[in-house]
Amino acid sequence: MVQFSSFLSGLTKSISPKKGKKRRIDLGREATEALAKEARKKGLLLTSPGNVSAKCSGNYMSAYSKGGNKGVNQDCFIVWEGFGGKEDVMFCGVFDGHGPWGHLVGKRVKKVMPAYLLHFWREAMAQCPTLMNGELFKNVNFDRFDVWKKSFIKACSTVDYDLELHPVIDSFYSGTAALTIIREGDLIVLANVGDSRAVLGTTSDDGSMVAIQLTVDFKPNLPQERERIHKSGGSVCEPNDESGVSRIHASIDDETPEGPGLALSRAFGDFFVKDFGLISEPDVTPRTLTTRDRFVILATDGVWDVVSNEKAVEIVSSSSSTAAERDESAKRVVEYAAAQWKCKRPRFVADDISVVCVFFDSPSSSQ
Known part of the structure; x- marks a missing residue:
């Protein structure tokens, strides 16, 4: 079994970046892959x-x-229980690729995100300890959410840099949305880049089930997103043949947009509009779970375009x-969404659909 202390040591040893912009990044990937292999053997990692x-x-x-009906499935996901060798931490995410290389971009982000996140989490945790009687103890006053938030922000920046330098995957006109979540005890931390969505199923005072949306769908027409895009020299417009769909373009002239458009305001890759308002910075939000919270649904927009929360x-x-x-x-949600595409949008090409359901308690009986 790979011990967590060995993993931290491996992280430190693996950080040996070469100087120059062309250097490849390796922040503990080998150590993380060893942990992932161990987790997969135990049935705790799923892709x-x-x-x-x-x-x-x-x-x-x-x-x-x-x-869907677009060709190769550009969606992918990961579920990892005992994340990073810690029994009380769960990590999972859904990734929605787009563009000619979208399926490869999504898979790449799914692969490297865990290693980068664990590396920066380890860095942040190293700043939170106290020394008592010659032994290292975690500071009881440290903010778990703040540690994960800083780690997610740095990890996402590094993921985008990794894509930019990749020698094979062309992410200039391709990219991916990514919605990832950490659960540590009663805390869940969501990091959202793009328009995938997380919805919580919780019970109300009368015992009925209530849906609570936990994330924002980052579309270019959101006021704060549109403002940032315009300040960066980009434009947001709605094509004549796509009613209700706003896209980022690399031109400030709304009448004659330049080049292809992107229907997301945040994404990994898509470097053709990275200088015009598109960002890969995640929106990181916390939620403290209560006994009323039953499960959370993570899904790509192939669900939410045709299915309500x-x-x-x-x-x-x-x-x-x-x-x-x-x-x-998860399969029931996917199949229902696929049927809704045929019913509600028969003239549209059905999107790829991915769903991860995370239940916060054990079922009443085993399979």
Whole structure:
């Protein structure tokens, strides 16, 4: 088994960047890959449809993905229980690629994000200890959310730099949205880059299930996003053949936009508009879980374009009693969304769809 202390040592040893802009970044990737391999053997790491049950944390995850009618499925996901060798930490995310190389960009971000996040988390934690009786103890007053927030912001910046320097993947006109989440005890931390969405299923005072949206869909027409884009020299316009869809363009002239447009205001890659308002900085938000909170749904926009928050929560809630039911919860949301594309948008090409359901307690019975 790979010990967490060995992992931290591996992180330190692996940081040997060469000078110059062309250098490749390696922040603990080898150590993280060793941990990932160990987790996969134990059934605690998932990157293909299936489920993960963790006895230590009580988490129970269901994940599923389905390609649309655009060609290769550009969505992908990761579920990692016992993240970084810590039994009480869970990491998962959904990635929605776009553009000619979108499927490779999404997979690359999924691969390197865990290593960069763990590296910067380790850096931040190193600034939070106290020394007592010659031994190292964690400072009880340190802010767990602040540590994860700083780690996510630095990790996302490094991920984008990794893509820019990649010798094979061309991310100039391709990119990916990424929605990732950490659970550590009763704290969940969400880091959102793009228009994927996280929705919480929680119970109200009368016992009914309520849907609470935890993230913002970062589209170019949001006031604060539009303002940043314009200040950067970009423009936001709505194509005549795409009613209701706003896109970033590299020209400040709304009448004659220059080059292709992007329907996201935050994304990894897409360097053709990175100087015109597109950013990869995540929106990092916390939530302290209570006994009322039942599960959270992470899904790409292939779901939310045709399914309401309330309907998604209803579907998952109705299949959450046993392990066998929970195993199918993500698939049920995906299949429902796929059917809605045919019903609500028959003239549109159906989008790729990926869903991860994270239940915060163990099911009543095993499969």
